[in-house]
Each structure stands twice: as C-alpha cells, then as structure tokens.
Amino acid sequence: MVILLPYEPLSPIRWHNGQVELIDQTRLPGELVVIRPRTVEEMWDAIKRLKVRGAPAIGIAAAFGLYLAVRDSRAASRAEFESELKKAANYLTTSRPTAVNLFWALRRVEAAVADAPTDNVAALKEIVLREALTIRDEDEATCRAIGHNGAPLLEELEAVLTHCNAGTLATARYGTALAPVYYLASRGKLLKVFADETRPLLQGARLTAWELHQAGIPVTLITDNMAAAVMSKGLVQAVIVGADRIAANGDVANKIGTYGLAVLAKEHCLPFYVAAPASTFDLSLKSGEEIPIEERDAAEVTHFGLKPIAPAGIDVFNPAFDVTPNRYVTAIITEKGIIRPPYQENIPRVLQGINFNGA
Numbered sequence: 001m002v003i004l005l006p007y008e009p010l011s012p013i014r015w016h017n018g019q020v021e022l023i024d025q026t027r028l029p030g031e032l033v034v035i036r037p038r039t040v041e042e043m044w045d046a047i048k049r050l051k052v053r054g055a056p057a058i059g060i061a062a063a064f065g066l067y068l069a070v071r072d073s074r075a076a077s078r079a080e081f082e083s084e085l086k087k088a089a090n091y092l093t094t095s096r097p098t099a100v101n102l103f104w105a106l107r108r109v110e111a112a113v114a115d116a117p118t119d120n121v122a123a124l125k126e127i128v129l130r131e132a133l134t135i136r137d138e139d140e141a142t143c144r145a146i147g148h149n150g151a152p153l154l155e156e157l158e159a160v161l162t163h164c165n166a167g168t169l170a171t172a173r174y175g176t177a178l179a180p181v182y183y184l185a186s187r188g189k190l191l192k193v194f195a196d197e198t199r200p201l202l203q204g205a206r207l208t209a210w211e212l213h214q215a216g217i218p219v220t221l222i223t224d225n226m227a228a229a230v231m232s233k234g235l236v237q238a239v240i241v242g243a244d245r246i247a248a249n250g251d252v253a254n255k256i257g258t259y260g261l262a263v264l265a266k267e268h269c270l271p272f273y274v275a276a277p278a279s280t281f282d283l284s285l286k287s288g289e290e291i292p293i294e295e296r297d298a299a300e301v302t303h304f305g306l307k308p309i310a311p312a313g314i315d316v317f318n319p320a321f322d323v324t325p326n327r328y329v330t331a332i333i334t335e336k337g338i339i340r341p342p343y344q345e346n347i348p349r350v351l352q353g354i355n356f357n358g359a
C-alpha cells in the first residue's frame with residue numbers, strides 16, 4: 001500500500017508510457033491496483049463498472065477513451081476519421097447518463113479535431129491525445145482553484161459532513177467537495193470530515209475514508225442513517241458535497257442520499273455547500289427535473305458484495321443519483337468563484353467570469 005505525503009492526495013488517472021493508467025476504485029480500500037484500458041471498449045467497461053467514477057474523472061477517462069478508439073485508425077480522410085471519432089463518442093455516452101462532464105469532455109475533444117487546421121490523420125490523432133491530456137491537467141488546476149475558493153467558507157469550522165466520494169479519486173486530483181479540505185490542510189488547518197458510507201456502493205466508506213486517511217486528514221465514518229444524529233449533536237457545522245450535473249436554476253444532481261442530507265441540513269440550520277467545476281453545469285436544462293438519472297442493477301441493493309441480503313426476486317428501486325432543489329443549496333463553489341442564490345441569474349454571471357463575488 002502506498003503511503004502518501006501528509007495532505008497531498010494522489011492522482012487516480014494519468015497518461016504514462018503511452019498508456020492510460022487508472023486506479024481501479026472497485027478494489028479499494030483493500031488493494032491499490034492500477035489498470036491500463038487498451039481499447040475504447042475496456043474504457044467503457046471501466047466507466048460503467050465504476051472502476052473510474054466521479055463526474056470529472058469520468059469526463060477525463062472518456063476523453064482518453066476517444067484516443068484509444070482512434071489510436072490505430074486507418075482512416076483514409078479527415079471525414080472518415082471524424083466519423084470514427086463521432087461513433088466512439090456516441091458509444092462512450094452510453095456508459096453512464098447523469099454526469100454531464102462525460103458529454104462535455106467528449107464534445108471538447110470532437111471540437112478540437114473539428115477546429116484543427118490539418119487533414120493529416122496522424123496529426124488529428126495527436127490532437128485527440130493532446131486534448132485529453134489538457135482536460136486532465138486543467139481539471140487538476142480547477143480542483144485546486146475550487147479548494148482555494150471554498151477554503152474561506154470552511155476555515156473557521158471544526159468539522160464537515162460529506163457524502164459519496166467527491167475527493168481526489170473522483171477527479172484528476174484534489175476533488176471538488178474535498179478540495180477545500182485538502183487546501184486548508186496544506187496550510188496547516190486540519191478540518192475533520194464525517195464521511196457517510198453511501199449505500200449501496202459505499203463510495204464514502206471505501207473511497208472517501210480511504211483517501212482522507214491516506215492523506216492524514218481526520219475522518220470519521222458513519223452509516224447514512226447517522227447523519228441526522230451527527231447534525232443534532234452539533235458534531236458538524238456544514239455539509240459539503242460534489243455534483244454530477246447542475247441545471248440552470250441551481251438544482252443539483254448528486255449521489256443518491258444527497259437530497260435527504262440537504263433537507264436535514266436545513267432543519268439543523270447548517271449551510272449546505274455544493275462544490276463543482278464549470279463543466280458540471282448544464283445550462284441547457286431549465287431545472288433538475290430534466291436531468292437523466294441513472295438506474296443501476298438491483299443486485300447492488302440486494303447483495304452486499306456477493307452475499308445476498310434480501311429475498312431473491314424482490315422488487316428494487318436503485319437510482320444512483322437524486323436531485324436537490326436549489327432552495328436547499330446555500331452556495332455553489334466553483335473554480336470561477338462562489339455562486340449564491342438567485343442561481344438563475346448568478347450562475348451565468350459567475351461562469352462567464354464577470355467580476356462578481358457571489359455575496
């Protein structure tokens with residue numbers, strides 16, 4: 001097992017020796033295994049099975065997936081190459097429907113090729129790889145900026161509650177919800193984190209607890225149904241989560257259970273913060289009602305690992321995400337600044353970089 005320098009989280013996705021390397025998140029916390037998808041099909045499978053997961057990381061993985069799809073292309077023309085790229089992008093969009101970063105990254109790579117001033121297929125392949133690498137590197141800088149921007153909201157607090165994993169494992173590095181925690185730690189302020197285990201796939205227990213523990217940040221694991229008790233005892237002073245898609249009105253899709261936490265936070269007069277990059281906003285959607293919510297296999301609920309914990313054949317409802325209405329969201333922390341209500345007006349203002357502090 002790798003031991004990290006205190007407070008410096010690892011990066012779960014990188015390009016090394018001509019291959020994409022991913023930490024297989026289904027194997028954590030027991031084993032730190034690196035996988036190297038070699039085809040677009042293997043990358044699709046890694047995304048579908050949550051070997052790589054978390055909205056920004058899914059986008060980065062998909063961009064590399066496009067390169068894997070065209071790396072050995074024998075296209076005879078630019079048009080043929082672009083058609084192969086489009087086919088691969090369409091295929092990758094079928095892996096997971098909710099995180100808009102996936103669609104954003106694929107569009108970005110396609111646009112880079114469309115804008116390229118060359119018809120040379122070898123040069124176009126190189127552009128696909130360069131764009132994937134740029135998306136990865138920019139995400140790391142973006143997450144660091146989210147950490148910087150979010151830190152003032154949390155620096156006076158003792159502890160926060162988070163849900164699922166919106167940490168370094170969900171991004172190129174640093175995470176979104178956990179970015180301010182890492183940022184503060186690197187400056188000597190250790191904020192405590194209560195991590196929901198996050199049923200059914202336990203990203204909180206397996207991933208958030210693991211990565212914070214590795215980085216030397218104090219983390220306390222709770223089951224999802226303990227959040228109300230933690231809040232009522234005053235053990236946390238804020239909730240901070242990531243997002244998979246944010247609609248134009250500020251409604252937030254995130255891991256199932258997030259909505260309940262937001263309602264609980266309101267009842268306990270705690271701020272409810274969402275941390276997300278600009279690539280997680282989908283301003284084409286008026287509200288969260290339009291966000292496609294992934295439903296996953298019933299076995300994730302009826303089984304604990306391979307062990308059945310429910311009667312065989314029982315009906316199951318297993319949405320992977322829920323939508324938190326904007327009225328519960330105190331602020332959205334982005335790399336461009338902090339966005340506060342009214343979201344309809346303030347989201348475009350902040351994302352377009354108009355000088356506005358969100359106060």
Ligand SMILES: CSC[C@@H](O)[C@@H](O)C(=O)COP(=O)(O)O
Nearest residue numbers: 053054055166170176242243255
């Ligand atoms: C920075 S990641 C934000 C979200 O993607 C995260 O909170 C989440 O819901 C991840 O769900 P997952 O199903 O593990 O991909």
